[in-house]
Amino acid sequence: MSISVEVDEPGAPESAGTRVVDGIRDAIIQGDYAPNQRLIEADLSDTFAASRATVRTALLELANEGLVERLPNKGSRVRAISLDEAIEILEVRSGIEELCAAKTAESITDTEIAEFTRLRVRLLDSVAEGDLAEYARLNRLLDQRIREISRHATASDVLARLHAQSVRHQFKLWSRVSRAKVSVLEHIAIIDAITARDPEAAREAVRVHLLSVIEALRELA
The missing domain is CATH 1.20.120.530 (GntR ligand-binding domain-like)
Incomplete structure (x- = not known):
């Protein structure tokens, strides 16, 4: 998967968060992340050059959109939509x-x-x-x-x-x-x-x- 990323800058958390949300959303839509695939925060942090906190917030937003499932004590995965x-x-x-x-x-x-x-x-x-x-x-x-x-x-x-x-x-x-x-x-x-x-x-x-x-x-x- 080829993704253009920018490193988080201090004082610009909203733009960083939006960028990560949009990037993960697009990857899910295009099938780069498969249904039921685990979404590892550390891996996403590296992929999008973002902090773990930014990634975690992005996953919560995508869970609210119905694209991601939050699993108790197990992190997140791509929600399978039939x-x-x-x-x-x-x-x-x-x-x-x-x-x-x-x-x-x-x-x-x-x-x-x-x-x-x-x-x-x-x-x-x-x-x-x-x-x-x-x-x-x-x-x-x-x-x-x-x-x-x-x-x-x-x-x-x-x-x-x-x-x-x-x-x-x-x-x-x-x-x-x-x-x-x-x-x-x-x-x-x-x-x-x-x-x-x-x-x-x-x-x-x-x-x-x-x-x-x-x-x-x-x-x-």
Whole structure:
């Protein structure tokens, strides 16, 4: 696993903690740490060039997100999320993501439309070039920006946690070229509805996409 790290600096515990949380979360999502794998604080401290206290706090935060299990007197391990649970999470996500997409379509600025238009091109290019790792990264970026631009703090917080729990299963789909070619068109439909400032079309595009993801996961199983 290749991870870019920065050494903790005195007086900047928040940035160090965020960096470690994000790094471990990404490694879990991408499968670098397998379900039920023990997460050794000393090893993580070396990997992320962070203090043991920073790593311990990061693991507690990820436990709150449902990605990590804290074992009494045994440390932590990656929480195993079943396919059935992942599908249930996607079903819950659907309604909240529809709301965020509609809110984003209502409030998006001209500058943000330009940003989404550039992201649209990059998504299409990543799939055309077969760069599925980049496609997965751009997917996560799109989800994040929709949450942020919706300016719905409660929905955004809930989605951030649910997304982290189910995205590991979706990552398996994104690694398949055939699925990526379908998925990218669904994401383009979401972007087009949002940049057209059409809330109802944005809701429908999100609903269609997540139903498609659920069906694809069931077929994968």
